[in-house]
Amino acid sequence: MEGDIFATLAKWAFFFAALSLTMRWLGRSRLRPRPQEQAMMLAYPPSMLALAIVGILFFCGVTVAAMIWPDPQHPVLAVCMLAGFIVLPGALLADYVHARHSVSDQGMEYGRMSGRRGSFRWDEVKRVHYGRASGWFKLALQSGETVRISVYLMGLPAFAECVLRHVPAARIDRDAQALLAQTAQGKPPGLS
Template sequence: MQDTWWQSLVQWTLWGAAMALIMGWVSRNRLKPRPEDEARLLRHPISTLVIGVVGTVFFFGLAIISNTIGQNRTATVWTTLCFVSLGLMSAPMILDYVYGRHQVSEDAIAYGRLFGRRGVMRWADVRRIRFSPGMKWFVLEDQQRTRVRLSAMLMGLPEFARLALARVPPEALDDRTRTLLTETSLGRPPRVWG
């Protein structure tokens, strides 16, 4: 039986509403007040971990179910690979929650990478800062071409923006990035949806 046009409309409306609620939850979590001792710590809110765990468990669970109790003639190696791939796409959110923690100071940013590697980039060595609207992250690049990516979902972005505006050489910022950092320093970070 084919879906009528209104069934499709309801389905997509519900999906859109669910996504708007989830992204609103993520946005609100990153702006929650934090203790003073965490003011210079940039880290993901707990919502990032929850979304990563739910996505990973859900898709790996579907892969298992489609090959055990839910197995039928439509279950192939390709459906299993599709579910496993989607589960693997959720896993980086968990890794970034655990390892993607950064700390800013008057002199530098100490950063963490997805797989646990750590480093330090001095503000004076930053040659460029840009915002990637598609990926929703700030990209800092130093003289040695080392890149640090800071997600727009991080808590603590206003302090990062304040220090970047004050400490990074002025030529490292284009007008668009300067405006975005100014807005972020005032507590209005980039949107995480749309």
């Protein structure tokens, strides 16, 4: 009985240590210096691509293993559920490829996970909010659209400077304004 408790605690300790190291790695990789010509571009760091590929390969492997050694009670359900988990790192891969943005003094061009692109001028921004749970800066536009900028992106300081310079302070939530000021100084929000 006591051995079971230690085994469970060791598993959880390993899980949290691995998660902590991964988040630290992602956090550092988004802060790496970039060439000057990429200063106004926001994109995910290559570490995000690596994480997506490892996730896809892992869940593909687990799904194949479930097909080779099926669950005797629910073989089809187990395989379908595991195959469904491939969608999560797949979405991360799609976001890595398509969610590339560029900022300028005039406005911002952005990309969505689906591959759809758009643009707006800074005077079209109706509200700027920061979602702590999601880790996104959310820009509500006058058109009714919302543009989400992940804190995992490289290039956040340039984004923060442009928002603070061109969007009236009355349109930026107090928490978002403080985080944008901190981000403009090269200290983006922590990864949760």
